[in-house]
Amino acid sequence: MKLVAGVDIGNSTTEVAIADFDDNLKFVVSSMVKTTGIKGTTDNVAGVLIALKEACDSIHMSVDKLHTICINEATPVIGDVAMETITETIITESTMIGHNPDTPGGIGVGIGRTVFLDELEYLHSNDDVICIIPKSVDFETAAKKLNEAFKKNIEITGAVIQGDDGVIISNRLDKKIPIVDEVAYIDKVPIGMLAAVEVAAPGKTIKVLSNPYGLATVFKLSPDETKHIIPISRALIGNRSAVVIRTPEGDVKERVIPAGKLILMGTKQKKVGVEEGSSSIMNSLSEVWPLKDVSGEAGTNVGGMIERVRQVMGELTDQNIENIKIQDILAVDTFIPQKVQGGLAGEFALENAVALAAMVKTSKLPMETIAKKLQAETNVQVLIGGVEANMAVLGALTTPGSDKPLVILDIGGGSTDSAYINKNGEVKSIHHAGAGEMVTMLIKSELGLEDYNLAEDIKKNALAKVESLFNIRYEDGSVCFFQQPLDASLFARNVIVKEDEMLPVPTKHSIEKIRVVRREAKKKVFVTNVIRALKDIAPNNDLRSIDFVVLVGGSALDFEIPEMISDELSHYGVVCGSGNIRGTEGPRNAVATGLVISYYNSLRGKEI
Structure with missing residues (x-):
């Protein structure tokens, strides 16, 4: 057996295709692993070795028995290294909070100067006050001291609490006041300063403190000062409760x-x-x-x-x-x-x-360094193949039903590569920045997520709402029932539905909001880049001159992207669908397959 491996080092994954050259070209095995390091650097070698070993193990042979390894020209372009x-950036050093706790107490708007709970017994003034209650004070003590102050006719117009006892304290008060709780940094609240507390009725949002003119009225602001508090009012829009505190003079800085x-x-x-x-x-x-x-x-x-x-x-x-x-x-x-x-x-x-x-x-090809290191590690001849998009064309042509002329769109993790091959086998290709990883970044940033992997899961999977322990409702409205009860921790949660598990989404965003963010991120990146790419490579830059488009790469497996791209290209009369490399691999493995075919053709003196 004369076995040749094609290795495609991508931004997200490294793919391998191995074929036997003995008689005719015959592919025998494929593999795929996560890329190690940033594409086009020597860190990639570790991932390549893992992928090669995985493929060789499945046909019961060692990597050093390979005849040749062909790697893709992963540079001169490296996509998305720093999205x-x-x-x-507007930084306002003022103590203003927009807050949306689960358990505010009371209802309405309260305005007054801030005082600690322990100060209430020493107050004799009729001034309106907002009471500050640290977590160290239990709810019974807090309610008792507030009621005692009410009996002394002290005008307590609202309260700010560090713990989550807003409702419990409110239920024990003789007089109802707006209470905002779960204020983590209560020690930073300036004492003796004018403050306003607002709590809306359940199911409603605040109106006064989320309005810049409402804030201007409460704090008697000048027009210039009103301009500066716009970020604060924006931060409060949609909240059920809020606290805004005027900082001491000279304590407000803007950069x-x-x-x-x-x-x-x-x-x-x-x-x-x-x-x-x-x-x-x-x-x-x-x-x-x-x-x-x-x-x-x-x-x-x-x-x-x-x-x-x-x-x-x-x-x-x-x-x-x-x-x-x-x-x-x-x-x-x-x-x-x-x-x-x-x-x-x-x-x-x-x-x-x-x-x-x-x-x-970059000014030179780091792939030469990668090839030398890989050859030293495997003792196998390593060759650098052609441009990725050209190799992807060769791989795409193994899709049943495809033929020249053809356009491929290789939508990976970091870049969108496209190529057009005419009937004579001439190829024109282009690379554009932005692909799957940028979509993940947009989802992560717009939903305010901490976990990159969670954003990746949201990108790749459908959403559902757990309506009971025995049924979920998918984002498209369809319902799925279960014979065994679901985990109780998922009840009433938005979840990501994967093949073998459901992952709760730890945000307060509605399922509709998450879906809109996900779909818009995909449209902004994928559809924009596809139109750019096709205009650049189409004959005479006219999309209507293209008949067939084959989608390859990891993003072509997405449950939404092929449909989005097909819908967009249908306006130009273009037939578009996901490739099926070698009739077995789906849209994966196009470049790795193309590298092997290219090397085989070069040995036989064939053209593309």
């Missing part, structure tokens, strides 16, 4: 780190402000295309992001930073949760932002 959300401007260098140079949004950035990109490099204004968020891209790539590829050029960017409008500075319970407000994915071109 960041670039936004204007602005501008989003900055991108400097796009291509056929000409153009500056575009990030705050103008993604459509303006992408329009400017098309005006200077093809892109040669990108830089950002010094001292701005986007300037820092671009420099970090160069530094990371310089370290990983042992290149001089000056030799690292950004070949493509993808800008997407999004929202990110920004921590409200001065907040007393870790509050966040959604802020408009632009997410950027950058694709980097």
Whole structure:
């Protein structure tokens, strides 16, 4: 047996295809593992060895018995090494909280100066006060002291509590007042300052403190001061309860780190402000295309992001930073949760932002280093194959029913690669920044999730609501019943439905909100990049000149993406579907398969 392995090192996965060259080309085994390290670096070798061993073990042979290993040209492009959300950062050092605890007490709006619970017995004034109650005071003691103060005609208009006893204390009071609880950083509340507490009725949201003019009325703010409190009022929108406290004079500071401007260098140079949004950035990109490099204004968020891209790539590829050029960017409008500075319970407000994915071109091929290291580890000849998109075309052509001319869309984790092959076998290909990992980042950021893997699960799986211990309702409205009861901890929770388990989604977002965020993230990245890619490679840049499109890569397995792309391309009369590489692999393994076929053709003197 003369066995040759094709190895596709991707951003997310490393795939292997092994074929026997003895008589005719015959594929015998495939494997796939998670990529180790960033694509195009020597860290990839560990993952390649695991994938090769896994494939060879299944046919009962050792890796060193392979005749040749063909690896993909994983550089000169490396996608999504530094996707960041670039936004204007406004930091207001004021003690203002927007809060939404599960157990507020009472109802209405209370305004007064802040005092500690222990101070109530010493008050004789008729001034309105807001009582501050630390967690060290139990609910019975707190209720007793408040009632005693009421009997002394002390005007307590509201309370702020560190624990979660809002309802319990409210039920024991002789006079109902709005109570906000679960305020973690109660020690940061300034005493003796004007404050307002608002609690809405169940099922409703606050109206006064979420309105900048409402805050201006309560705190007697000037027009200039009203402008500064807009981030606070935005943070409170949709909450059932809130506390806003005026900080001592001189304790309010504001610092602005501008989003900055991108400097796009291509056929000409153009500056575009990030705050103008993604459509303006992408329009400017098309005006200077093809892109040669990108830089950002010094001292701005986007300037820092671009420099970090160069530094990371310089370290990983042992290149001089000056030799690292950004070949493509993808800008997407999004929202990110920004921590409200001065907040007393870790509050966040959604802020408009632009997410950027950058694709980097280096001055030399780090794949040569990877090939040498892999050859030393395996004692097998290692060859660097052709451009990924070209190899993916060869792999895609093994899909039953496919033929030239053909367009492939290889939608991976970091980049969207596309290629067009005409009837004569001539191939035109292009790479664009942004794919699956950027979608995950958008979901993570817009839903305010801490766990990247959770965002990845939301991207890949359908959602459902657990309505009882014996049934769930999927996001599309369909109901599924179970003979055995579900785990009680899932009751009334939104869950991600995987093949063998249900994962609760630890956010207060509705299932509709999570679904909208997931689908919009996919449309912003995948549909945008698909249209860009097809326009770049289509004959005469006309999408209507394309007849057939085959989707390959991990994202083609997604339960929504092929349908989204097919719907979009149907406007242009394009037939689109997921590939089935070699009739067995589905949309996976296209590049690995293409590498083997390319090497086989070169030995036989064949053209594509």
